[in-house]
Amino acid sequence: MQLLAKLSATTLFLQELVNCPRQVGAILPSSKNLATAMARWLPTDSDAYALELGPGTGVVTQALLERGLREDRLVAIEKSPKMAHHLRNRFPRARIITGDAFELDSLLKMHLPSAHNIGVVFSSLPLLNIEPETADRLARKIRAVLQSKGKLVQYSYHLGNKQPKAAAHFSYLASDRIWLNLPPARVSVYQK
Ligand SMILES: C[S@@+](CC[C@H](N)C(=O)[O-])C[C@H]1O[C@@H](n2cnc3c(N)ncnc32)[C@H](O)[C@@H]1O
Numbered sequence: 001m002q003l004l005a006k007l008s009a010t011t012l013f014l015q016e017l018v019n020c021p022r023q024v025g026a027i028l029p030s031s032k033n034l035a036t037a038m039a040r041w042l043p044t045d046s047d048a049y050a051l052e053l054g055p056g057t058g059v060v061t062q063a064l065l066e067r068g069l070r071e072d073r074l075v076a077i078e079k080s081p082k083m084a085h086h087l088r089n090r091f092p093r094a095r096i097i098t099g100d101a102f103e104l105d106s107l108l109k110m111h112l113p114s115a116h117n118i119g120v121v122f123s124s125l126p127l128l129n130i131e132p133e134t135a136d137r138l139a140r141k142i143r144a145v146l147q148s149k150g151k152l153v154q155y156s157y158h159l160g161n162k163q164p165k166a167a168a169h170f171s172y173l174a175s176d177r178i179w180l181n182l183p184p185a186r187v188s189v190y191q192k
Pocket residue numbers: 023024025026028029030053054055056057058059060077078079080083099100101102124125126
């Protein structure tokens with residue numbers, strides 16, 4: 001990404017942070033290190049879809065494409081209309097849905113009824129402050145759209161060993177601390 005484009009993406013991120021701090025839930029876009037650590041978990045099946053929740057200005061999205069994901073196999077759900085608009089310009093062949101990731105089941109039915117083979121879900125949603133029942137409902141919905149053995153890859157700023165709220169519905173695969181991010185983050189990986 002060129003410097004000017006990167007600056008304008010960061011400016012958009014900061015504007016949205018000022019407008020809706022709880023929704024954005026981070027002081028800066030993810031670092032390249034964090035995005036690369038997420039993208040490592042992309043499945044090798046080139047026909048499978050990847051679903052991204054809370055893509056923001058597209059740092060993780062870009063890492064997924066650099067790792068080999070076909071742009072037409074990327075589906076993303078972003079709540080901020082301005083960020084979704086930015087992503088549509090940046091990734092014109094991807095399916096960018098403006099909406100609430102907690103409604104992912106109905107959004108996918110409406111916008112991409114043919115996407116039965118979702119191999120992986122990448123989540124950047126700020127989940128630390130949500131009610132356990134809401135997190136539980138989201139985890140069930142993610143599990144329901146994933147194909148057999150599909151993965152959930154999510155990051156959080158919780159560095160301890162406490163299991164994230166989605167854990168109950170998945171088998172735990174791996175987790176990794178990423179220190180080169182502001183703030184440092186943990187990537188956790190689960191399998192259906
Ligand atoms: C911490 S930022 C991460 C952005 C980007 N993935 C990154 O790594 O830089 C969280 C993003 O999730 C979006 N978001 C928050 N709640 C959401 C929801 N319920 N549905 C969809 N997107 C949501 C925010 O608008 C924001 O873009």
